Amino acid sequence: MTVRFYSSLDAGAPALSGDLYDRVRQVLLACLVNGYGSKPAAGWTVGHDVSGGFSLGNGDGYINWVRNAVAQYLGVYIMESITDGSTALATGINRRSGGWGDDVTTTERGYFYQSNGFNGGTNPHWSLVADSKTVIFLAGAGGNGADAGSTPLGFAHYFGAYISAVGFEGAATFCSLGNGSNSASTHALGRGSQRYGSCLRNPETGLVSQGVLARYGVSPAVHWRDNPAVITVPVLLPSRLQPVRAALLYHGGEYTAQTSGEAGIAGYLRGLISEPTLAGTKLSAVCGLFGQPNTWQSRVTPIDLPNGKQWVPIYPTSAELGFFVSLDPADWE
Numbered sequence: 001m002t003v004r005f006y007s008s009l010d011a012g013a014p015a016l017s018g019d020l021y022d023r024v025r026q027v028l029l030a031c032l033v034n035g036y037g038s039k040p041a042a043g044w045t046v047g048h049d050v051s052g053g054f055s056l057g058n059g060d061g062y063i064n065w066v067r068n069a070v071a072q073y074l075g076v077y078i079m080e081s082i083t084d085g086s087t088a089l090a091t092g093i094n095r096r097s098g099g100w101g102d103d104v105t106t107t108e109r110g111y112f113y114q115s116n117g118f119n120g121g122t123n124p125h126w127s128l129v130a131d132s133k134t135v136i137f138l139a140g141a142g143g144n145g146a147d148a149g150s151t152p153l154g155f156a157h158y159f160g161a162y163i164s165a166v167g168f169e170g171a172a173t174f175c176s177l178g179n180g181s182n183s184a185s186t187h188a189l190g191r192g193s194q195r196y197g198s199c200l201r202n203p204e205t206g207l208v209s210q211g212v213l214a215r216y217g218v219s220p221a222v223h224w225r226d227n228p229a230v231i232t233v234p235v236l237l238p239s240r241l242q243p244v245r246a247a248l249l250y251h252g253g254e255y256t257a258q259t260s261g262e263a264g265i266a267g268y269l270r271g272l273i274s275e276p277t278l279a280g281t282k283l284s285a286v287c288g289l290f291g292q293p294n295t296w297q298s299r300v301t302p303i304d305l306p307n308g309k310q311w312v313p314i315y316p317t318s319a320e321l322g323f324f325v326s327l328d329p330a331d332w333e
Contacts (some may be wrong), residue, residue, distance in 0.1 A: 003271065003329050004031075004042050005312060007127040007300040012037025019071035020112070020119035024139070025054055028065075031128045032056055032135065043132035048085025055082065055090055058133050061174030061200050063159050064090055072119060074112045076179050078159075078198055080171045094171075098181050098196040099213030106213060110179035110196050112187055117141040117153030127300040127312055129325045131332065134160035134270045136325045138300070138314050146283040146298045147318060154316040156189045156323070158218065158269060162248050163333075164203065165267040172201040173267070175248065177216055178316075190218035191320050195249065203250050203266030214252030218269060220322060221279035238289055239306045245331070246272040246323065270332040271325050273311060279322035283315045302327060 007013065014030040016023045030036045032044035033056065047055035047062040055064040066075035066088045079092035089095075095102050098110035118124055121141030128137045140154025148154050158177040177197035180187030188194035195217025202210045221244050249263040278286055284294045290305070292298045302310040303324070311324035326332075 001131050001329055001332065003129060003131050003327055003332055004039065005127070005129050005302065005327055006031045006039060008125045009297060009300060010037060010039060012039075016124055019067070020074045020114050021052070021065065021067035021071075023118060023124075024065060024074060024112075027126055027128065027139070028056060028135075028137070029054075032130060042130040042135070044130075044135075047082045048090050050086065050088060053088025053090070055079075055085070058160050058174070060133070060161060060170045062090070062092065063176055064092075064095075068111070072114050072116075074114075076110045076112065076157075076176055076198075078174060078176050078200055080174075080200055094200055094208050096198040096200065098179065098198060099215055101198075101208075101210070103208060104210075104212060108181055108196075108213065110176065110198060111182060112155050112157070112179050113152050114155070115151050115153065117151075118155070121153055123296045125296060125300045129271060129312055129327065130160075134158070134162075134332070136271060136314065138312075138316065140299060140316065142296075144296055146287050146292075146294050146296065146315075148283070148299070148315055149318060152186060152317060155187055156314050156316045156320070158189065158272060161270060162266070163268040163270060165265060166203070166206075168201070168203070168206050172203075172206045174201075175199040175216060177218055177248070177269075188217065188320055189314070189316065189323065190220045190246070190249075195251065199248075199250075199266070203248070204264075211252040214250070216251070216266070217249045217263075218272065218323070219247040219249050219263075219265065219274075221274035221276040241275050241277065241305070243273045243275045243324075243326075245269070246274050272314070273324045273326050273331065274322055275324070278324075281322060282318070283313055283321070286313065
């Protein structure tokens with residue numbers, strides 16, 4: 001397994017143009033399928049690519065991005081296979097998006113939203129860490145410092161494989177996390193009630209049926225907060241960090257109830273790290289701890305840890321803090 005890091009600061013990185021859909025497509029095709037400069041592709045394949053929609057597959061499932069009539073929105077679907085790729089939203093087996101599925105009657109869909117952020121704001125930037133099964137993608141814009149604004153100028157998207165708590169493999173481990181609902185102006189990887197991610201299969205049973213409005217998100221470390229009032233850490237020994245592997249939260253099914261806010265743990269997320277001391281800390285403070293400058297470039301630059309590992313910060317907005325992606329392949333197993 002090879003874990004690869006890509007960023008907008010790389011030589012030969014794809015030039016960005018167009019709306020949110022265009023820019024996401026440009027980055028993902030370059031990183032996952034085609035490669036650029038001295039960096040080879042991560043090893044995903046194109047499922048279909050037509051006007052207004054494209055999909056990528058990892059051998060277990062496909063993720064399909066669809067252009068919205070409003071340029072600030074981007075629809076996201078997952079499916080097990082594609083039977084007809086002639087339309088933006090492909091026809092396929094077991095299509096799902098947010099709480100919606102081919103087997104569920106609801107208008108809900110999963111969307112990403114940008115308010116003059118990655119789709120055309122100042123200092124647009126992105127980072128992506130991937131192997132042939134899993135992708136962790138951060139996109140953002142705005143400001144000259146490391147801290148993101150509270151408005152949705154950025155987003156984070158985890159898609160592909162997770163590690164099942166009960167040993168499922170293949171399509172049963174394919175997910176998409178980080179989006180919001182319909183055309184809502186919020187989305188979140190791990191923030192409270194804003195979790196609207198999708199999985200192809202029920203993580204408890206491995207079956208397609210997941211109940212009404214099943215939703216998925218990321219479990220952060222305990223000190224993380226669900227609002228922009230964040231903790232700053234003036235003094236910390238980086239050598240005493242206690243990283244925690246982020247878990248996949250599941251709202252719905254036999255043991256949890258989406259409507260009550262309860263969640264079960266469906267498994268671990270590959271490469272995604274949360275650290276209790278840093279989980280509510282602004283990135284500007286984290287950069288100071290590790291000798292990084294307080295600049296927007298630090299949002300997409302790996303942090304060197306005392307133990308020799310590197311973490312890529314995942315800080316989409318000021319209300320979504322404290323996730324990191326490890327570049328150590330051991331943290332992806």
